[in-house]
Amino acid sequence: MAQEDVFKKLVSHCKEYGFVFPSSDIYDGLGAVYDYGQNGVELKNNIKKYWWDSMVLLHENIVGIDSAIFMHPTIWKASGHVDAFNDPLIDNKDSKKRYRADVLIEDQIAKYEEKIHKEVEKARKRFGDAFNEEQFVTTNQRVLDHKAKMDALHERYKRAMEANDLVELRNIIMDEGIVCPISGTKNWTEVRQFNLMFSTEMGSTAEGSMKVYLRPETAQGIFVNFLNVQKTGRMKIPFGIAQIGKAFRNEIVARQFIFRMREFEQMEMQFFVRPGQELEWFKKWKEYRLKWHKALGFGDDHYRFHDHEKLAHYANAATDIEFLMPFGFKEVEGIHSRTDFDLSQHEKFSGKNIKYFDPELNESYTPYVIETSIGVDRMFLSVMSAAYREEQLDNGETRVVLRLPEALAPIKLAVMPLVKKDGLPEKAREIIDKLRFHFNCQYDEKDSIGKRYRRQDAIGTPYCATVDHQTLEDNMVTIRHRDTMQQERVPIDSLDSIIAEKVSITSLLKKLV
Numbered sequence: 009m010a011q012e013d014v015f016k017k018l019v020s021h022c023k024e025y026g027f028v029f030p031s032s033d034i035y036d037g038l039g040a041v042y043d044y045g046q047n048g049v050e051l052k053n054n055i056k057k058y059w060w061d062s063m064v065l066l067h068e069n070i071v072g073i074d075s076a077i078f079m080h081p082t083i084w085k086a087s088g089h090v091d092a093f094n095d096p097l098i099d100n101k102d103s104k105k106r107y108r109a110d111v112l113i114e115d116q117i118a119k120y121e122e123k124i125h126k127e128v129e130k131a132r133k134r135f136g137d138a139f140n141e142e143q144f145v146t147t148n149q150r151v152l153d154h155k156a157k158m159d160a161l162h163e164r165y166k167r168a169m170e171a172n173d174l175v176e177l178r179n180i181i182m183d184e185g186i187v188c189p190i191s192g193t194k195n196w197t198e199v200r201q202f203n204l205m206f207s208t209e210m211g212s213t214a215e216g217s218m219k220v221y222l223r224p225e226t227a228q229g230i231f232v233n234f235l236n237v238q239k240t241g242r243m244k245i246p247f248g249i250a251q252i253g254k255a256f257r258n259e260i261v262a263r264q265f266i267f268r269m270r271e272f273e274q275m276e277m278q279f280f281v282r283p284g285q286e287l288e289w290f291k292k293w294k295e296y297r298l299k300w301h302k303a304l305g306f307g308d309d310h311y312r313f314h315d316h317e318k319l320a321h322y323a324n325a326a327t328d329i330e331f332l333m334p335f336g337f338k339e340v341e342g343i344h345s346r347t348d349f350d351l352s353q354h355e356k357f358s359g360k361n362i363k364y365f366d367p368e369l370n371e372s373y374t375p376y377v378i379e380t381s382i383g384v385d386r387m388f389l390s391v392m393s394a395a396y397r398e399e400q401l402d403n404g405e406t407r408v409v410l411r412l413p414e415a416l417a418p419i420k421l422a423v424m425p426l427v428k429k430d431g432l433p434e435k436a437r438e439i440i441d442k443l444r445f446h447f448n449c450q451y452d453e454k455d456s457i458g459k460r461y462r463r464q465d466a467i468g469t470p471y472c473a474t475v476d477h478q479t480l481e482d483n484m485v486t487i488r489h490r491d492t493m494q495q496e497r498v499p500i501d502s503l504d505s506i507i508a509e510k511v512s513i514t515s516l517l518k519k520l521v
Contacts, residue, residue, distance in 0.1 A: 069244075107188075276379065299520060311329060415512060485498065
C-alpha cells in the first residue's frame with residue numbers, strides 16, 4: 009500500500025476511534041486546528057508524562073515551570089521574533105493558493121531522493137541477493153544524474169536561505185519547473201516575508217490598550233524566569249528548566265494533519281551551562297534525547313539526526329531528530345546550542361542584571377544554553393504512525409491494530425463479561441473497581457467478544473480480560489495480549505502484578521538510566 013494511502017487511513021482512524029477531531033467540526037472545521045478526543049488526550053498525556061518524568065524525575069538538577077501565554081511585548085522584541093520570525097511565502101496567481109517557498113523547494117529535493125530510491129529498489133528486485141547497493145548508487149548513470157541535480161539544487165537553496173535572498177528562491181522555483189499542486193501552473197508571484205506571530209490588544213480601552221502576542225514558543229518564558237528559578241531553587245550551574253505548554257503560529261502552509269498546526273504544544277527544556285562547555289553538553293543531550301525516543305521500541309531505523317547547515321542567529325550548533333513518518337523523515341525534536349544570546353538580550357532590553365554568580369569560579373557570567381524542544385503533536389503523530397498496522401490473520405481476516413508502547417496506551421486493560429447476564433457484568437465491574445486506582449481500565453460489553461477484541465486492538469489496548477461463567481467458580485479470567493493475540497487463564501488477584509509494571513511509565517524510564 010502506498011504511504012500516502014496509509015497516512016489517509018491513519019487520519020481517518022484517528023477520528024473514528026476518538027483520537028483526533030477537526031476543531032469546530034460541526035461548523036466544517038477551522039484550518040490547521042484540531043481537538044484531541046477521549047483516547048487521544050490519554051495518549052497525549054502519557055507522552056507528556058514520559059517526557060516530564062524523564063527530565064524532572066530522573067535529573068536532580070532539572071526543575072519545571074509553567075509560564076503564561078501572554079508576555080510583555082518587549083520580550084518578543086528582545087528575542088528577535090518581532091523582526092525576524094518570518095516565512096518566505098509565494099502565491100500562485102491561478103489557484104490563488106499560498107505556499108512557503110522553502111517547502112516547495114525542499115519537496116523538490118525530496119522528489120530527487122525518491123527517484124534515486126525507486127532506481128535502487130528496481131535494481132534490488134532485478135538482482136536479488138547478488139545486489140550491491142553501494143556499487144549501484146556510485147556507478148548507475150540514472151542515479152548519478154538524479155544525485156547531481158539534487159546536490160546542485162541543495163547547494164543553490166542553501167546559499168539562498170543563508171543570504172535570505174527572496175529573489176533567488178523564486179528563481180529556483182521557476183528554474184526547477186515547480187508547479188502549483190492545485191492549478192498545475194508556474195504562474196507565481198514574487199516571494200515575500202510573512203511574520204508568524206498572532207497579535208491582539210490587551211487593555212480595557214482603545215487608548216490604553218497594548219499590543220501583545222500569543223507566544224510562538226515556550227522558551228522565552230523559561231529565559232525570563234531564569235533568575236527567579238535559580239535563586240528560589242538555589243540552583244547551581246549546570247541546571248535545567250523544563251516546561252510543557254501551548255504555542256501559536258499563524259502558519260500559512262499548515263498541512264499534513266497535526267504535523268503543522270496553528271495551535272500546538274511544546275515540551276522544552278533549557279539547560280544552563282558554563283561558557284565554553286556548551287558543545288560538550290550539546291553532544292550529551294543529543295545522545296540522551298535519541299535514547300529517549302528509541303526506548304519506545306519502534307526501531308532504530310526510524311530515527312536519524314539532521315544537522316543544521318544554516319544556523320539560527322543565536323546558535324553555534326543545532327540538530328534535529330527526524331522520525332520516519334508516512335510522508336518521509338520529518339523533524340520531531342530540535343537540540344540547539346543557543347549560546348548566551350537569549351539571556352544577554354533580555355538583560356539588555358530589560359536593563360536588569362540576570363547574570364549568574366558561580367561560587368566555584370568566584371565570578372559572574374551569562375550562562376550558555378542547550379535547548380531540547382519537542383512538539384507534543386508531532387510526537388503524537390510519530391507514535392500513531394509507527395504503531396498503526398493492518399495485519400492479515402491466519403483465518404484470512406484483516407485486523408487493524410495500534411501497537412502502541414504499553415506505557416503510552418490510552419487504556420491499559422479492557423474488562424469484558426462474556427455475556428450481559430448471570431452475574432458476569434457485576435464480576436467485571438468488581439475487577440475494574442479494584443484496578444482503576446493503578447491504571448486506566450475500560451468496561452466493554454457491547455457486541456460479540458470477537459468484535460470487542462478488534463475494537464480494543466484499534467485503540468491500542470494492550471490487555472483484555474474476559475469474565476466467563478467459570479470465573480464465578482475459580483476466580484480466574486482469560487487475559488488476551490494485543491500483539492500476539494495469545495490467551496491465558498490467570499487468577500484475578502494476579503492481574504495487577506501481571507500488568508502494572510508493563511503499563512507504567514516507569515518501565516520506559518528504567519531504559520534511560
